[in-house]
Amino acid sequence: MHNINKEIIRLSVPTIASNITIPLLGICDTAISGHLGSEAFLSAIAVGSVMQNVVFWIFGFLRGGTTGLTANALGEKNENEIAKVFYRGMIIALLAGLLIILLQRVVFNGLWWITGTSEEIKDYVWQYFSWRVWGAPALLSVIMISGWFVGMQNTFYPMLIAISMNIINIVASFVLVFPLDMGFPGVAFGTMLSNWFGLALSLACVLWFRKGKMLKCRLKEVIKGEWWRYFSVNGNLFLRSLCIIAVTLGVTAAGGRLSLHILAVNAVMMQFFLFFSFFMDGFAFSAEAMIGLRAGERNFELLGKSASKLLQWSLGTAVIFSIIYFFASENITGLLSESQEVVESISSLWPWLTLLPIISCWSFIFDGFYIGITDTYKMMLSTLLGGILFFGVINLINIEWLPIDGNQIIWTAFLGYLFVRGAFLALMWPRSLKKYKNLNLSFT
Numbered sequence: 001m002h003n004i005n006k007e008i009i010r011l012s013v014p015t016i017a018s019n020i021t022i023p024l025l026g027i028c029d030t031a032i033s034g035h036l037g038s039e040a041f042l043s044a045i046a047v048g049s050v051m052q053n054v055v056f057w058i059f060g061f062l063r064g065g066t067t068g069l070t071a072n073a074l075g076e077k078n079e080n081e082i083a084k085v086f087y088r089g090m091i092i093a094l095l096a097g098l099l100i101i102l103l104q105r106v107v108f109n110g111l112w113w114i115t116g117t118s119e120e121i122k123d124y125v126w127q128y129f130s131w132r133v134w135g136a137p138a139l140l141s142v143i144m145i146s147g148w149f150v151g152m153q154n155t156f157y158p159m160l161i162a163i164s165m166n167i168i169n170i171v172a173s174f175v176l177v178f179p180l181d182m183g184f185p186g187v188a189f190g191t192m193l194s195n196w197f198g199l200a201l202s203l204a205c206v207l208w209f210r211k212g213k214m215l216k217c218r219l220k221e222v223i224k225g226e227w228w229r230y231f232s233v234n235g236n237l238f239l240r241s242l243c244i245i246a247v248t249l250g251v252t253a254a255g256g257r258l259s260l261h262i263l264a265v266n267a268v269m270m271q272f273f274l275f276f277s278f279f280m281d282g283f284a285f286s287a288e289a290m291i292g293l294r295a296g297e298r299n300f301e302l303l304g305k306s307a308s309k310l311l312q313w314s315l316g317t318a319v320i321f322s323i324i325y326f327f328a329s330e331n332i333t334g335l336l337s338e339s340q341e342v343v344e345s346i347s348s349l350w351p352w353l354t355l356l357p358i359i360s361c362w363s364f365i366f367d368g369f370y371i372g373i374t375d376t377y378k379m380m381l382s383t384l385l386g387g388i389l390f391f392g393v394i395n396l397i398n399i400e401w402l403p404i405d406g407n408q409i410i411w412t413a414f415l416g417y418l419f420v421r422g423a424f425l426a427l428m429w430p431r432s433l434k435k436y437k438n439l440n441l442s443f444t
Contacts, residue, residue: 004305005313008290014156018158029187036184044124045128051112052133059143062092067148067289068371069230069233072374082215086148096136096137096140104133132192145203146162160201161201161202164197172190173187239384247391250391251270251414258410261345265345268336272353281364284367287307287368292372292373311365319357326350330347360418373432375435381424383421386419386424
């Protein structure tokens with residue numbers, strides 16, 4: 001009998017482990033910058049990192065789209081299609097990275113207009129951005145290859161790649177900044193070097209995973225074959241990424257308009273959400289791999305059982321986090337901020353914080369289901385509808401007679417956005433799965 005629980009654990013744990021290492025990199029970059037003698041460097045790292053994250057979030061479709069298409073091809077035992085998905089993903093990643101390099105000044109100016117603060121740090125932010133951007137082709141390729149591995153039912157190699165890149169990044173940045181006396185640009189140069197190291201390691205892992213065998217398909221098939229499904233899947237994920245970024249920036253912008261104190265409070269609140277998302281991403285990636293494989297195999301009975309188990313794991317994890325946040329949010333906030341005012345403000349948001357895991361878990365896991373059946377249009381539509389609700393509710397901030405204050409309105413809007421995403425996808429799932437069953441997909 002197929003042990004679905006073991007499969008979920010095998011796929012989820014490496015993803016969760018690699019996700020937990022992500023904050024370590026930010027802490028080390030901050031620590032290195034903090035010893036350079038000026039607060040301007042710390043501010044520049046913060047703004048520059050946000051800019052880079054926005055750029056690479058936009059291209060996050062390279063991972064999710066590749067996962068779903070690869071898992072489907074694996075389920076069909078179509079080696080030729082597995083290779084085509086890989087090479088097409090590499091072409092898109094490298095071209096997108098080169099485009100970012102060529103348009104780096106335009107991209108920077110646009111992002112500065114959105115996220116820029118004091119003109120005093122603009123030159124430092126540009127130094128950081130302009131060095132890191134040279135790693136874009138490599139990093140986008142690594143993102144794609146990680147998605148390919150998940151589609152191949154392997155999350156160990158993405159974990160190995162992510163942790164190795166973080167270690168190289170930390171060591172290289174430290175050596176460049178201090179022993180080699182490169183100063184502030186050394187932080188960004190170290191990150192750029194780690195991106196190219198990550199690409200080399202990723203390609204080596206692909207060869208190791210395939211026991212030295214190259215992925216084979218004719219170049220003519222890669223270039224001239226029909227790209228409709230690839231662009232259909234990834235185009236919707238691209239638009240979805242834009243919606244997610246808009247909402248994320250909306251939370252920051254709305255809080256900043258209220259006060260600097262609210263901005264700090266919401267930064268801490270987002271840390272609660274991000275830490276929970278590290279765990280939910282593990283189950284979401286497992287869903288992408290498992291549902292995609294079953295869909296490719298046309299084994300819909302096992303697909304249904306897998307979906308049921310994944311929902312149980314997701315909801316169980318969400319309940320545990322809600323309980324922790326209910327009883328320990330004040331203690332956790334104390335670890336994240338020394339400000340008593342911030343701690344008190346977080347305490348006043350306990351209903352929103354407690355509901356956050358339970359409401360958001362549905363959008364995470366159903367995103368994984370829909371990537372598995374490559375129905376990314378509904379993912380995009382759910383995020384768009386949630387975003388419309390979010391910005392509609394945000395406009396109520398200045399209405400004084402409402403029983404909740406401005407920041408509570410912001411978090412009501414954010415929870416509403418997450419609820420709409422999850423509820424829409426859950427309601428549409430039976431119809432979407434039925435439609436997929438009736439599809440006669442032929443890879444070309």
